[in-house]
Amino acid sequence: MRSQAKTVDEYIAHLPAERAPVIQAIRAVISKNLPKGFREEMNYGMIGYVVPHKVYPPGYHASPDLPLPLPFMHLASQKTHIAVYHMGLHGRLLEWFKKEWKQHSIKTSNRTGQRNSIISRPKKS
Helix, strand or coil: CCCCCCCHHHHHHCCCCCCHHHHHHHHHHHHHHCCCCCEEEEECCEEEEEECCCCCCCCCCCCCCCCCCEEEEEEEECCCCEEEEECCCCHHHHHHHHHHHHCCECCCCCCCCCCEEEECCECCC
């Protein structure tokens, strides 16, 4: 579900009551560990963590009509799940992430790939 929210706070305010705390918890961990110079913004209708043009001038698109920053990670509340779309996990880091992810989601099975991870039913803390 692509959100029309203009800010991250507006996005969270429009989430279903059971989804907001989960998104906020994941957001807090990402924000705490976000590399220096990266920023949080609404991007592609979801919460995006990007490398701004001042850090990486070429950005994501070569077209000047689409001056988007380089995407790093996105967080979204989809129709049936919560998704984390990550752009840089592979090798040992991906294996660690899959193992860690299972500790936080009841249903993970084969839904953790190289570019996205899905929480179908978050564990209650």
